[in-house]
Amino acid sequence: MTGDGFFLDISKIAVTFAGFTSVVGALRHPRNDPWTPRELAGFKFMIEHSVAAILIGLLPFPIHSCFSDEATVWVACSAILAALLVTELVVQIWRIKEASLRQSPPTHLGLMIATYIVPNLVTVWCLLYNAIIWRRPTALMAATIMILFWCSMQFYVFVLAIEKESAGPPPASPTTPVAEPSPS
Numbered sequence: 001m002t003g004d005g006f007f008l009d010i011s012k013i014a015v016t017f018a019g020f021t022s023v024v025g026a027l028r029h030p031r032n033d034p035w036t037p038r039e040l041a042g043f044k045f046m047i048e049h050s051v052a053a054i055l056i057g058l059l060p061f062p063i064h065s066c067f068s069d070e071a072t073v074w075v076a077c078s079a080i081l082a083a084l085l086v087t088e089l090v091v092q093i094w095r096i097k098e099a100s101l102r103q104s105p106p107t108h109l110g111l112m113i114a115t116y117i118v119p120n121l122v123t124v125w126c127l128l129y130n131a132i133i134w135r136r137p138t139a140l141m142a143a144t145i146m147i148l149f150w151c152s153m154q155f156y157v158f159v160l161a162i163e164k165e166s167a168g169p170p171p172a173s174p175t176t177p178v179a180e181p182s183p184s
Contacts, residue, residue, distance in 0.1 A: 001064050001073065003137040010144045011057030017151040018050040024158045037099040038106060039161075044095070046154045048088060053147045056081050056140070071135040078140050082127035085143070089120050108157075116150055 021043065035043070056077065063073045096112075099105055106112055123143050130139035 001060060002070060003141060004060070006137075006141055007057045007060055007144075009057075010148070011054050013148055014050045014053030014057060014151070017046065017148065017155065018054070020155050021046040021050060024155070037095075037102045037104040041092075041095040041099055041106075042154050042157060045092065046151055046158075048091075049147050049151045049154075052081075052084055052088070053144055053151070056084075056144050056147070060137075060140075070137075074135050074137050074140060075131045078127040078131040078143075081140065081143055082124045082131065085120055085124050085127070089117065089124075092116070115153060119146060 024046070025043065059077050059080065060073050063076050064070070067073065067076075096106055096109070123146050126139045127143055130136065
């Protein structure tokens, strides 16, 4: 099957991201503060997208064993991933709304729109085009790379937050005494 090594590698990388997510949870735990809605949404985002990448990395193999035609494999996988991404987009928009109602809106909403929502819509369009017309593995490969990109962006946001928390509060600026004007 075309791209079998690529899809297996995608699954391996996605498992690594799922492991990174557990590391984030372990590093976050010592604080003993409850998770904010924003942190929970980011944590769920990484887990869901990691699992999606694992599934899409492994899905072509059972489909190929059922249907020997590779075009059928790419049509089925593209349609499944498109449906999964649309569902995930709706879930993320709902989470943004819920977090905003709980006074914990995303800190970088513009960045999320530019790097997740718009690319997600473009990726879904490409996958549907692939499922209906093109029928090749290329669009599916690009879509799985996008999923891993989104996982890496969220992981980076978590690392920055952990780094900021471990640094503690900024040091107080030294106050310099103001000299009183001398009477002349």
